[in-house]
Amino acid sequence: FNVLDNEISKVESFTLDQVTSLRNKLTECEAYLARITPTSNESELYQVSALADEISEGFLRLEKYVNINFMGIHKILKKHDKFL
Numbered sequence: 595f596n597v598l599d600n601e602i603s604k605v606e607s608f609t610l611d612q613v614t615s616l617r618n619k620l621t622e623c624e625a626y627l628a629r630i631t632p633t634s635n636e637s638e639l640y641q642v643s644a645l646a647d648e649i650s651e652g653f654l655r656l657e658k659y660v661n662i663n664f665m666g667i668h669k670i671l672k673k674h675d676k677f678l
Contacts, residue, residue, distance in 0.1 A: 598670065605663045609656065616652050623649060 626642045 598667070602667065605660075609660060612652070612656050612659075616649055616656070619645065619649050619652070 623642060623645045626638075626645065630638055630642065
């Protein structure tokens with residue numbers, strides 16, 4: 595189980611790094627939104643929209659990554675339990 599624990603730690607570390615990065619981008623997006631006024635030009639609105647899309651895609655990719663790893667670990671443990 596040491597190998598499995600090591601792999602789970604890697605997944606956890608990567609996931610936490612990605613969540614931190616996405617939260618920083620979200621803070622940056624909120625700062626952009628705070629600076630936007632009704633007279634802001636279209637390119638500023640496009641930048642905020644693009645950043646928001648990037649953040650949402652990042653969260654979706656991260657969710658898929660976590661789900662795939664969860665299923666993999668679940669299958670490993672299920673197979674291990676069969677041999678006991």
